[in-house]
Amino acid sequence: MNDSLLSALAGLAAPAPATLPGRVFTGWTSAPSRLGDVFVAVTAHGVQFVRPAGSADEFAAAYRDRFDRPLRRLDRLPAGVGPALRGRAGRPPLDLHALSDFERDVLAATARIPAGQTRPYGWVAREAGRPRAVRAVGTVLARNPVPLLVPCHRVVRADGAAGDYMFGPARKDALLRDEGANLDEVAALARGGVHYLASDTTGIVCFPTCRDARRITPAHRHGFPTVAAAVAAGYRPCRTCRPAA
DNA sequence: ATGGTGACGCGTT
């Protein structure tokens, strides 16, 4: 994930003035993405929504009802949005001012998951500073206003299953495979009760999709069902993927 | 040992 997205999310941590939502100009357009053509709503601050193609009429009606103003059709997206939607490195500005602090924290944590890697819902909850709000994280991600731009498809269930996805579980799986995620290996490990991998040369334990875990030489690789078990065996949690302590 | 069930938990509407 690129730094500009992270800083954009961080910058939004401060609540916007209450008057802002009604004053911000909004337009929409359609754009090609990794999920096919999508509807994209944009304000002066950045992308506000990414939704399935065909959402325009419904969105425009809701917008008129709420703000008493027509929704303008745009002929182009802000710089960086198109490439980011198509899965290339981009610098998509985001407008998430309408979200709660919790929602922003959840999306910011999700944005830190590298392409091709996955993290459990519980990991996002902990990273967002609410370790027990696991189910609330699921609620937030189910309504992620900017899928793809904030990669909620990289958040999976703790038991190794993919979990649900707003565009369908099959799409979630396809997106992850397209990013090079080692889903088959992860599934095979999970079947054996292994959810973490450790290296006896570095003494570090990782999530199986962590780039560091994937470079562990087979002879030095050890599987564990929990981080606690790995720690008890003398390993410490990876600083990159931060598995639960 | 694997799969189903319920209590639990939390932020939001």
Added chain:
DNA sequence: TAACGCGCCACCA
């Protein structure tokens, strides 16, 4: 306010 949800874990058969 009570009910809801992209979850999690202990417990059971």
